[in-house]
Amino acid sequence: MASPDKQPTAPCHVVAMPYPGRGHINPMLDLCTALAENIGEILVTFVVTEEWLGLIGSVSKPPNISFATIPNVVPSEKVRGDDNRGFAMAVMSKMEEPFDRLLGDLELKPAVIIAGAFLHWAANVANRRNIPLAYMWTMSASVYTIFYHFDLLVQNGHFPVNLSVVITSNVDVPDFVPPPLNPIAVYRSVVPISPADQAMLRIQAPLRQILSDYSFPRVEVPLNGDDIVDYIPGLPPLLVADLPQIIRDQESISALLKIIPQESKSNYLLFSSIYELESQVFDILKKKSAFSIYNISPATSYSKVKNTINNSNKNDENIFKWLNLQSPNSVLYISQGSFRSVSRTHMDEIAIGLCSSGVRFLWIARNETTRLQEICGEKGLVVDWCDQLSVLCHSSVGGFWTHCGWNSTKEALLAGVPMLTLPIGMDQVTNAKAIVEDWRVGWRVKREFDEGDLMRMGEIKELLLRFMDLESLERKEISRNARELQKICEREFADGQSFQINLNGFTKSILQHRSI
Numbered sequence: 001m002a003s004p005d006k007q008p009t010a011p012c013h014v015v016a017m018p019y020p021g022r023g024h025i026n027p028m029l030d031l032c033t034a035l036a037e038n039i040g041e042i043l044v045t046f047v048v049t050e051e052w053l054g055l056i057g058s059v060s061k062p063p064n065i066s067f068a069t070i071p072n073v074v075p076s077e078k079v080r081g082d083d084n085r086g087f088a089m090a091v092m093s094k095m096e097e098p099f100d101r102l103l104g105d106l107e108l109k110p111a112v113i114i115a116g117a118f119l120h121w122a123a124n125v126a127n128r129r130n131i132p133l134a135y136m137w138t139m140s141a142s143v144y145t146i147f148y149h150f151d152l153l154v155q156n157g158h159f160p161v162n163l164s165v166v167i168t169s170n171v172d173v174p175d176f177v178p179p180p181l182n183p184i185a186v187y188r189s190v191v192p193i194s195p196a197d198q199a200m201l202r203i204q205a206p207l208r209q210i211l212s213d214y215s216f217p218r219v220e221v222p223l224n225g226d227d228i229v230d231y232i233p234g235l236p237p238l239l240v241a242d243l244p245q246i247i248r249d250q251e252s253i254s255a256l257l258k259i260i261p262q263e264s265k266s267n268y269l270l271f272s273s274i275y276e277l278e279s280q281v282f283d284i285l286k287k288k289s290a291f292s293i294y295n296i297s298p299a300t301s302y303s304k305v306k307n308t309i310n311n312s313n314k315n316d317e318n319i320f321k322w323l324n325l326q327s328p329n330s331v332l333y334i335s336q337g338s339f340r341s342v343s344r345t346h347m348d349e350i351a352i353g354l355c356s357s358g359v360r361f362l363w364i365a366r367n368e369t370t371r372l373q374e375i376c377g378e379k380g381l382v383v384d385w386c387d388q389l390s391v392l393c394h395s396s397v398g399g400f401w402t403h404c405g406w407n408s409t410k411e412a413l414l415a416g417v418p419m420l421t422l423p424i425g426m427d428q429v430t431n432a433k434a435i436v437e438d439w440r441v442g443w444r445v446k447r448e449f450d451e452g453d454l455m456r457m458g459e460i461k462e463l464l465l466r467f468m469d470l471e472s473l474e475r476k477e478i479s480r481n482a483r484e485l486q487k488i489c490e491r492e493f494a495d496g497q498s499f500q501i502n503l504n505g506f507t508k509s510i511l512q513h514r515s516i
């Protein structure tokens with residue numbers, strides 16, 4: 001890899017503090033690895049909780065990266081999915097003090113702190129200690145730019161997002177809440193609603209339908225999910241319903257907007273995306289933003305894709321033994337991310353649909369492996385964890401049922417594997433829109449997961465049979481698109497291209513901050 005200009009030889013100490021979650025730690029470690037491999041004078045201290053050290057302590061990394069820990073001040077990773085909001089609150093309120101203490105104990109003053117963009121307190125710590133700060137955004141640049149241009153959503157009447165409503169009658173009916181998730185507005189009907197109608201409404205899903213069926217006389221706020229958002233600079237048009245789900249949660253979005261962007265408090269904004277996928281967004285952000293922006297593409301993932309040989313992963317020996325026995329492109333890999341999933345009832349429908357389709361599968365289902373394996377029989381494997389990128393690179397894997405986390409999305413694109421999308425929360429619905437409509441490398445299972453709208457096993461079976469039918473024209477089309485996009489992504493890493501330019505630019509800039 002090309003070296004930046006010659007500099008004095010004192011080490012350049014980088015302290016990295018990711019948000020404590022897999023989807024944040026993986027890309028930050030990837031970025032730090034690229035930095036550490038780029039130039040040996042960089043020493044990285046990668047800070048995680050003690051629990052996380054147990055989870056990632058044995059990964060291979062360059063010798064100039066070392067791990068340091070803060071105590072387990074946030075709830076365990078094992079239960080994070082049960083209360084994501086509570087977890088986020090703990091991250092916001094409990095990590096600053098031990099991180100600050102750790103910085104105070106370091107022998108070599110950091111030249112820069114790289115912190116997860118959600119760690120708003122990192123700006124206080126860095127400013128107090130007079131250390132330059134780089135925030136790292138681990139979702140797509142497209143999602144960042146939606147938040148960056150939030151005022152445009154408000155101006156165009158697309159915030160608040162009104163996909164569904166809760167109607168209350170003029171009698172008090174506390175449990176009268178139709179199923180759609182994240183209701184934004186509360187309406188009061190002027191007519192009393194009979195108990196029979198209440199029961200009926202409770203089982204209805206799409207509220208627009210409910211409203212027309214029941215002709216409620218006073219509906220004052222229009223639903224706007226189908227409105228087109230075509231004014232975010234650099235972004236192709238999308239529906240209001242495709243905006244990141246986090247926008248629908250008033251409390252989360254107001255917390256998020258306080259920390260994005262913190263241009264006055266930090267020097268750099270780092271991304272871990274693939275420039276070619278979002279080039280217009282990057283070009284515009286670089287012009288408009290006061291941050292120095294660098295996109296350091298996921299190089300570790302890329303080199304793994306280039307170098308993975310089937311059966312190469314010792315930790316997941318059983319999985320790879322099984323994959324080696326399957327025909328090329330015949331296996332559907334199913335994962336709903338690193339910490340959340342769909343509910344048990346939905347899992348059961350998926351299991352039966354999957355089983356009756358006869359499609360071979362590898363399913364990541366934490367805490368449910370034995371039960372689901374029993375339902376599914378021998379058509380596939382149900383495990384609680386795997387080395388996902390190696391699995392996606394295996395020649396037997398022909399499809400990925402994904403929740404559309406940004407890391408999973410990038411990994412599937414780099415591996416050239418078509419996707420079935422079922423977003424669950426956060427930014428995932430926006431990623432799903434790009435996968436299905438912009439890049440055309442996948443199909444939807446559903447626009448988004450909805451607890452109250454059960455996916456039916458028959459529909460799942462029919463979808464899986466179509467998706468894994470490698471000979472059908474529609475399937476050939478998404479496979480072709482996935483291969484083409486894979487090649488486009490590869491260009492990123494060629495000599496003198498985006499990855500190298502950005503990595504060298506950031507490296508050169510931070511070397512200037514080291515103590516000499």
Ligand SMILES: O=c1ccn([C@@H]2O[C@H](COP(=O)(O)OP(=O)(O)O[C@H]3O[C@H](CO)[C@@H](O)[C@H](O)[C@H]3O)[C@@H](O)[C@H]2O)c(=O)[nH]1
Nearest residue numbers: 022023026138139337338364385386388405406407408426
């Ligand atoms: O069995 C598994 C399951 C997951 N992974 C890895 O875990 C990471 C998961 O990351 P991601 O796909 O982004 O999912 P989440 O962990 O859900 O990520 C959170 O963080 C992302 C980046 O901010 C957001 O895009 C997501 O919406 C948010 O849920 C990926 O690198 C996977 O390869 C494995 O290695 N093995």
